[in-house]
Amino acid sequence: MVGHLDSKVAVITGAGAGLGQSYAMALAREGASIVVNDIATGQHASFAADETVQLIKDQGGNAVESYADITAIAGGESLLETALDRFGRVDILVNNAGILRDSSLVKMEENQWDAVMQVHLKGLYSATRPIFSWMKESGGGGVIVNCTSTVGLRGNFGQTNYAAAKSGVIGFSSSLALEGKKYGIRVWCLGPAAATSMTAHMPDDYKKVFHIDRVAPALVYMVSNLSGEQTGKTLLAGGGWVGEARFEVHSGYVPNENFDAQDLARAVAEGKVMFPERNPRFVTAYGPVNENRE
Numbered sequence: 346m347v348g349h350l351d352s353k354v355a356v357i358t359g360a361g362a363g364l365g366q367s368y369a370m371a372l373a374r375e376g377a378s379i380v381v382n383d384i385a386t387g388q389h390a391s392f393a394a395d396e397t398v399q400l401i402k403d404q405g406g407n408a409v410e411s412y413a414d415i416t417a418i419a420g421g422e423s424l425l426e427t428a429l430d431r432f433g434r435v436d437i438l439v440n441n442a443g444i445l446r447d448s449s450l451v452k453m454e455e456n457q458w459d460a461v462m463q464v465h466l467k468g469l470y471s472a473t474r475p476i477f478s479w480m481k482e483s484g485g486g487g488v489i490v491n492c493t494s495t496v497g498l499r500g501n502f503g504q505t506n507y508a509a510a511k512s513g514v515i516g517f518s519s520s521l522a523l524e525g526k527k528y529g530i531r532v533w534c535l536g537p538a539a540a541t542s543m544t545a546h547m548p549d550d551y552k553k554v555f556h557i558d559r560v561a562p563a564l565v566y567m568v569s570n571l572s573g574e575q576t577g578k579t580l581l582a583g584g585g586w587v588g589e590a591r592f593e594v595h596s597g598y599v600p601n602e603n604f605d606a607q608d609l610a611r612a613v614a615e616g617k618v619m620f621p622e623r624n625p626r627f628v629t630a631y632g633p634v635n636e637n638r639e
């Protein structure tokens with residue numbers, strides 16, 4: 346059977362568990378060879394990455410494990426080396442590794458802030474820079490997908506660190522999409538919603554609807570020819586719903602020479618400056634904003 350990713354090589358960070366494992370298996374089913382990266386130990390005292398590699402081999406695919414910690418550039422360089430040593434190239438990078446260190450801001454310790462920035466933002470730099478550079482030099486293009494979250498778009502109580510990091514992922518990706526354009530390197534963001542260890546606190550109803558395998562089809566679309574030349578975009582996917590998210594600027598109000606705060610207040614009251622309400626589709630797909638969890 347012909348897959349959408351036959352002869353492609355994909356590197357996926359944090360692929361020993363959760364969504365990363367689901368992505369790795371889905372891309373392998375489409376014919377890609379996978380570098381499965383994770384630092385965590387798995388259920389059987391081996392590395393979690395080994396378990397994903399075994400699952401991919403069991404379904405007839407190709408995969409190699411990587412235990413690199415992507416919070417340092419050396420980890421990112423080792424990811425590239427593993428891909429080149431084993432498969433000779435890299436066509437796809439999925440920056441999926443993530444952690445949570447939740448706390449309301451007044452209780453948030455410096456180490457909670459730093460740990461989230463290290464994995465989500467420093468890890469993004471460390472894993473992407475070597476692979477993006479290789480793609481650029483190779484001249485064969487590529488696709489990079491960076492995992493963001495609705496939390497980065499609209500916030501969540503107790504997650505200032507995570508929200509700042511996940512907004513940062515979008516800014517990074519918008520900039521890299523511009524840098525990659527003339528080399529045929531496409532860059533996307535993917536904001537998933539799925540029942541994993543990260544969302545273990547969610548109610549059982551959520552876990553039924555947000556089944557983990559309902560996100561990977563969006564990833565396959567993004568990294569394959571199915572999405573053509575699209576780049577610099579963010580898709581949200583999960584629970585049987587997929588939609589684009591973007592920062593939008595209101596058409597706005599052009600003040601006259603009498604512009605002052607009072608004048609602006611009037612324009613705001615007349616609906617000329619701010620958006621009227623949240624996009625209701627966005628809210629129904631992912632539930633209401635959590636404003637008071639402690």
Ligand SMILES: NC(=O)c1ccc[n+]([C@@H]2O[C@H](COP(=O)([O-])OP(=O)(O)OC[C@H]3O[C@@H](n4cnc5c(N)ncnc54)[C@H](O)[C@@H]3O)[C@@H](O)[C@H]2O)c1
Nearest residue numbers: 359362363364384385415441442443494537538539541543
């Ligand atoms: N589950 C959701 O609903 C949801 C929602 C929005 C965004 N996300 C994002 O999706 C991604 C995957 O989340 P998940 O729910 O599958 O979480 P998960 O905890 O199940 O998996 C994350 C994996 O990343 C690995 N990891 C952490 N630090 C690492 C490092 N330094 N180097 C290599 N690997 C590392 C962990 O060991 C773990 O296996 C994360 O970026 C998360 O922020 C998830």
